[in-house]
Amino acid sequence: MSKFHLNTQELVQGKFKAEKVNLAFVFQVNCPGCFIYGIPMMNDLYKSYKDKFGFIGVATAFEDFEYNNEANLKLLLDNGTLVGETKKYYNTQFELSNYLEIPIFPVGFDRMTPCAELLNSNKIELMCSAIPNFANFSQIEKEILVAKVKSHYAQLPVIAETFTLNQLQGTPSFIIFDENYDISGVYFGHQNEDIIKTKLEQLLR
Numbered sequence: 001m002s003k004f005h006l007n008t009q010e011l012v013q014g015k016f017k018a019e020k021v022n023l024a025f026v027f028q029v030n031c032p033g034c035f036i037y038g039i040p041m042m043n044d045l046y047k048s049y050k051d052k053f054g055f056i057g058v059a060t061a062f063e064d065f066e067y068n069n070e071a072n073l074k075l076l077l078d079n080g081t082l083v084g085e086t087k088k089y090y091n092t093q094f095e096l097s098n099y100l101e102i103p104i105f106p107v108g109f110d111r112m113t114p115c116a117e118l119l120n121s122n123k124i125e126l127m128c129s130a131i132p133n134f135a136n137f138s139q140i141e142k143e144i145l146v147a148k149v150k151s152h153y154a155q156l157p158v159i160a161e162t163f164t165l166n167q168l169q170g171t172p173s174f175i176i177f178d179e180n181y182d183i184s185g186v187y188f189g190h191q192n193e194d195i196i197k198t199k200l201e202q203l204l205r
Contacts, residue, residue: 004177005126007111007161008058012070013077014106021184021203022054023196024175025105026163029059029076030067030084031171037190038172039101044193045200046105053200057107060163060171062156070109077102110160118159119150130167176200 006024025042027034046055061068067084075081080098082090090096118124128134128146137145153159166175169188176185176199185199 002130002183004175004181004183005162005165006056006058006181007165008056008108009070009111011106011108012059012074013103013108016054016056016106016108018177018179018181019052019054020179021052021200022056022177022179023200024056024058024177026058026060026110026168026171026173026175028061028064028068028171029072029082030064030086032086032089033190034172035082035086035090035099035101038174039099039103041191041193041196043101043104045197049197049200050105052204055105057103057105058110058162059107060110060160061112061158062160062163062170065158073107073109077107110162112158113161115154115156115159118161118164119153123161123165124150126165127167130165176203178203 004024023045025038027038042055042057059068059070059073064084072081072083075083076099080100080102082097082099087097090099124146127149128142131145134142134145153164168186172189174187174191174196175183177183184203187196
């Protein structure tokens with residue numbers, strides 16, 4: 001069972017303590033889908049289950065760094081200020097300049113590490129170990145893959161640790177994990193709230 005690597009800076013809102021069952025929501029502020037589907041669902045689940053499960057939001061950045069940053073996360077949490085493509089979507093579709101469904105759950109910003117620092121640490125092994133069947137690769141295959149991973153991420157100025165170490169597909173992503181940070185489920189994109197809810201309740205039982 002793989003581990004969830006939760007590497008955030010100091011939380012911007014609320015506090016988080018790993019419980020028996022936890023739900024992490026990884027999003028970007030410049031991601032309209034995260035606001036349309038993800039945040040409302042997380043708010044609903046948090047209202048209903050905050051006394052049973054642990055909840056943590058992680059604002060991350062793997063692109064559009066001028067929008068996806070901690071300063072804009074704070075503006076969102078303070079008054080619903082929108083930026084980039086998210087702002088454009090809500091202005092066009094609803095003529096809204098501020099987001100009405102502000103996150104009420106604990107939220108932190110992903111730990112952003114200079115590319116060279118991350119790739120020259122043992123965290124490169126964590127990144128590769130999240131790739132399916134990596135442990136079964138031959139030594140040569142592992143070395144080739146590590147070189148490809150390093151070459152890919154070397155093009156970025158900084159790397160978001162939670163997003164990258166867990167090799168998430170994109171945003172929004174939902175990760176269910178236990179108090180030992182063992183992952184029970186990973187979901188990417190628009191999700192049915194009942195599916196997430198059922199999985200959480202099953203694990204609690």
